[in-house]
Amino acid sequence: MxxxxxxxxxxxRQMILDGELKAGARLxxxxxxxxxxxxxxxxRIAFRALEQEGLLTKLPRRGxxxxxxxxxxxxxxxxxxxxxxxxxxxxxxxxxxxxxxxxALAVLLEEGDRILAVKELSESDLEHYQQMNKRFxxxxxxxxxxxxxxxxxxxxxxxxFASASALAFDKAxxxxxxxxxEFAHMQHHHVYHAIVNGLGTRAEGIMREHANxxxxxxxxxxxxxxxxxxxxxxxxxx
Amino acid sequence: MxxxxxxxxxxxRQMILDGELKAGARLxxxxxxxxxxxxxxxxRIAFRALEQEGLLTKLPRRGxxxxxxxxxxxxxxxxxxxxxxxxxxxxxxxxxxxxxxxxALAVLLEEGDRILAVKELSESDLEHYQQMNKRFxxxxxxxxxxxxxxxxxxxxxxxxFASASALAFDKAxxxxxxxxxEFAHMQHHHVYHAIVNGLGTRAEGIMREHANxxxxxxxxxxxxxxxxxxxxxxxxxx
DNA sequence: GAGCATAATATTGGATCCAATAAAAACTTG
DNA sequence: CAAGTTTTTATTGGATCCAATATTATGCTC
Numbered sequence: 297m298x299x300x301x302x303x304x305x306x307x308x309r310q311m312i313l314d315g316e317l318k319a320g321a322r323l324x325x326x327x328x329x330x331x332x333x334x335x336x337x338x339x340r341i342a343f344r345a346l347e348q349e350g351l352l353t354k355l356p357r358r359g360x361x362x363x364x365x366x367x368x369x370x371x372x373x374x375x376x377x378x379x380x381x382x383x384x385x386x387x388x389x390x391x392x393x394x395x396x397x398x399x400a401l402a403v404l405l406e407e408g409d410r411i412l413a414v415k416e417l418s419e420s421d422l423e424h425y426q427q428m429n430k431r432f433x434x435x436x437x438x439x440x441x442x443x444x445x446x447x448x449x450x451x452x453x454x455x456x457f458a459s460a461s462a463l464a465f466d467k468a469x470x471x472x473x474x475x476x477x478e479f480a481h482m483q484h485h486h487v488y489h490a491i492v493n494g495l496g497t498r499a500e501g502i503m504r505e506h507a508n509x510x511x512x513x514x515x516x517x518x519x520x521x522x523x524x525x526x527x528x529x530x531x532x533x534x
Numbered sequence: 535m536x537x538x539x540x541x542x543x544x545x546x547r548q549m550i551l552d553g554e555l556k557a558g559a560r561l562x563x564x565x566x567x568x569x570x571x572x573x574x575x576x577x578r579i580a581f582r583a584l585e586q587e588g589l590l591t592k593l594p595r596r597g598x599x600x601x602x603x604x605x606x607x608x609x610x611x612x613x614x615x616x617x618x619x620x621x622x623x624x625x626x627x628x629x630x631x632x633x634x635x636x637x638a639l640a641v642l643l644e645e646g647d648r649i650l651a652v653k654e655l656s657e658s659d660l661e662h663y664q665q666m667n668k669r670f671x672x673x674x675x676x677x678x679x680x681x682x683x684x685x686x687x688x689x690x691x692x693x694x695f696a697s698a699s700a701l702a703f704d705k706a707x708x709x710x711x712x713x714x715x716e717f718a719h720m721q722h723h724h725v726y727h728a729i730v731n732g733l734g735t736r737a738e739g740i741m742r743e744h745a746n747x748x749x750x751x752x753x754x755x756x757x758x759x760x761x762x763x764x765x766x767x768x769x770x771x772x
Numbered sequence: 773g774a775g776c777a778t779a780a781t782a783t784t785g786g787a788t789c790c791a792a793t794a795a796a797a798a799c800t801t802g
Numbered sequence: 803c804a805a806g807t808t809t810t811t812a813t814t815g816g817a818t819c820c821a822a823t824a825t826t827a828t829g830c831t832c
Binding site for chain 1 (some may be wrong): 784
């Protein structure tokens with residue numbers, strides 16, 4: 297298959313996210329182009345794009361290197377994502393959901409219910425849930441009808457999954473902490489409820505708390521029990 | 535002077551922001567490279583960078599065009615900036631200001647006081663204030679020690695000043711609305727106070743309100759009188 | 773053997789070619 | 803003269819060259 301420009305950037309990105317290119321590894325245009333079987337031109341462009349995404353840093357006259365992302369940076373990225381998705385949820389609530397978006401969110405919620413109905417989650421269940429989770433968030437962002445949110449998140453997209461975070465997001469570990477998922481999923485229900493009822497401030501608040509839950513997970517993955525629960529009754533107060 | 539890569543992107547950006555290249559204008563690599571006296575390579579890179587910044591859109595097989603930015607988009611960008619700077623203010627408060635940052639902010643506040651002491655603001659006063667304003671915000675963002683905020687704002691940097699916004703930010707108009715500046719400057723004082731006293735939530739709230747004030751300005755520039763004022767006494771309650 | 777000078781190498785930035793392809797223009801035919 | 807077809811042109815993506823320059827290695831001197 298012929299490698300094309302965007303192919304080069306996606307395959308390089310994948311290599312970084314998969315850990316095939318470890319943090320600190322040095323990359324130069326010519327060796328990389330030979331390795332991928334393309335010329336320097338697309339590699340050049342790819343390096344700049346990945347630098348933009350925060351995955352590479354330029355070492356002047358010495359090529360690029362795969363950035364090592366510290367836990368602090370990941371936390372920072374998650375916090376940023378939190379406020380932005382909070383804004384998205386608020387705006388989605390204030391502007392009103394389209395029929396399609398509401399339907400899509402409802403379907404995803406049900407999908408999550410089904411996954412979590414089983415008490416012992418398998419790894420594939422986990423992956424399934426993650427996909428559903430991502431789609432849920434994407435739809436909320438989309439429903440805000442604010443392209444600037446998208447733009448602001450673009451540099452944030454892959455960072456939390458880069459090398460250093462392998463630990464924080466370790467799959468086996470998350471499996472043991474499945475309780476978190478139930479809590480997160482409940483928050484999804486509440487966000488949905490707030491949005492469809494036009495409760496912008498509430499939607500924003502829950503969404504931010506939702507991001508915060510992830511942070512709590514990164515920081516102290518052992519305290520899943522102490523999570524407080526937003527009572528369903530509260531959501532009825534309009 | 536020899537044009538270099540970053541020169542090409544900055545000069546193209548300037549041309550767009552100055553209105554020399556109007557919204558909707560089509561750009562192709564070869565004509566642009568000839569006009570700037572460089573080869574296609576740096577232009578190619580510049581186009582991609584400016585596309586990333588949201589200033590150009592790619593028309594497949596027909597080159598690029600200067601994006602026309604709608605008022606809605608600018609509002610969206612300002613809202614995004616608001617929540618991000620709100621987060622920055624909160625984190626700056628929570629993490630504590632360094633000696634240097636505190637000093638810098640204090641100096642800027644005083645500078646603003648001096649500018650606004652004069653009742654009839656000249657256009658150069660206005661420009662001076664704007665510079666001070668930008669530095670104030672930059673320092674707050676810096677003080678948050680969260681690189682993800684920077685990254686998220688990068689695509690947001692120039693958008694609000696692109697073509698369509700010429701109207702919204704019209705200088706003569708702003709001059710007439712100088713009252714807004716006093717209000718904004720007072721908010722700066724409150725943000726400063728909240729940050730140095732470690733009042734994260736308050737700092738965030740005021741910063742978001744501050745962004746909102748800009749929005750109010752874009753939407754209805756005539757209502758400068760109805761602004762409510764945060765009482766100075768409130769900021770003493772710790 | 774250490775330190776400095778010099779040479780070799782690696783690496784990027786810019787320029788130019790070539791090929792593929794889509795858009796636009798010209799042309800032909802009914 | 804309109805509509806479809808062919809030709810021309812514009813435009814980008816990729817490959818390769820050349821030049822400038824910083825880093826690394828080598829070697830020379832003391």
